Amino acid sequence: MRITLLLTSLFAGLSLNVQASSLFEKPEDAIEYRKAVFQLIRYQTGDMGDMLKGKIPFDAERFKQRANNAARLSAMPWEAFPAGSDKGDTDALPAIWTDRATFDKKAQDFADYAQKLAVAAESGDKKIIGAAFKNWAKGCKDCHKSFQD
Amino acid sequence: MRITLLLTSLFAGLSLNVQASSLFEKPEDAIEYRKAVFQLIRYQTGDMGDMLKGKIPFDAERFKQRANNAARLSAMPWEAFPAGSDKGDTDALPAIWTDRATFDKKAQDFADYAQKLAVAAESGDKKIIGAAFKNWAKGCKDCHKSFQD
Numbered sequence: 580m581r582i583t584l585l586l587t588s589l590f591a592g593l594s595l596n597v598q599a600s601s602l603f604e605k606p607e608d609a610i611e612y613r614k615a616v617f618q619l620i621r622y623q624t625g626d627m628g629d630m631l632k633g634k635i636p637f638d639a640e641r642f643k644q645r646a647n648n649a650a651r652l653s654a655m656p657w658e659a660f661p662a663g664s665d666k667g668d669t670d671a672l673p674a675i676w677t678d679r680a681t682f683d684k685k686a687q688d689f690a691d692y693a694q695k696l697a698v699a700a701e702s703g704d705k706k707i708i709g710a711a712f713k714n715w716a717k718g719c720k721d722c723h724k725s726f727q728d
Numbered sequence: 729m730r731i732t733l734l735l736t737s738l739f740a741g742l743s744l745n746v747q748a749s750s751l752f753e754k755p756e757d758a759i760e761y762r763k764a765v766f767q768l769i770r771y772q773t774g775d776m777g778d779m780l781k782g783k784i785p786f787d788a789e790r791f792k793q794r795a796n797n798a799a800r801l802s803a804m805p806w807e808a809f810p811a812g813s814d815k816g817d818t819d820a821l822p823a824i825w826t827d828r829a830t831f832d833k834k835a836q837d838f839a840d841y842a843q844k845l846a847v848a849a850e851s852g853d854k855k856i857i858g859a860a861f862k863n864w865a866k867g868c869k870d871c872h873k874s875f876q877d
Contacts, residue, residue, distance in 0.1 A: 596793050602775055612771060615764035622761060626751055644745050651800035655768070
């Protein structure tokens, strides 16, 4: 019951952030924004990974916070790839703009896996959490492989 | 009913991110992390402000996304003020570390106002949303006044 409620609310709040009118005045702003989001995601991933590997003690409450941060952050960077932001201080590959449909699909998968991880974190069960974390990490790699230099 | 459910889930997920063991190896990492969070918050604030002022069309769905981003992000920077991160590329004032209780209280207020804004955004009512936005903006300023150079 609790999981269902959480799922409902997560999905209500978490459609991908892709907006019709841009948040950014200049391509550099978009690059800076998406880098900030991915950097924050990396911290969440690192900390969750450390807990699952036993490098630091597993703390169910801390893990939940990380997974919730990750779920929200994972919906955020996608509006920050406007046309023209392929040049500059970025490792984003041109394929993002030439094969946008594939990119968008992988972005959606990644965000979905992050939401599932947040739901799994509610269980407090390391086995369920570990499986969800693995899927999400696969989603990271899968997108980087095709779209990041 | 919907609002109650959302409230419940928001508050479940959104205690402040203040962790016992640090996420950061070096003070510079913490500074970079909190700056990234505040930078992302500023984008959400700017966009919501533009919608409320009529600079760009009010889009209830977009506003909801911004408010949900803001609510999550507003719980995130607080773990990134460890001892020793008062020096370096930062405008954080020493009072954060000498008067931590006041800082923590203002941080909690700020995060609470952001959560209330996310709930208000669900209403789609610009009057309710505007009032919640004003409170949240006051929370920003109130903390900056005491703790940011």
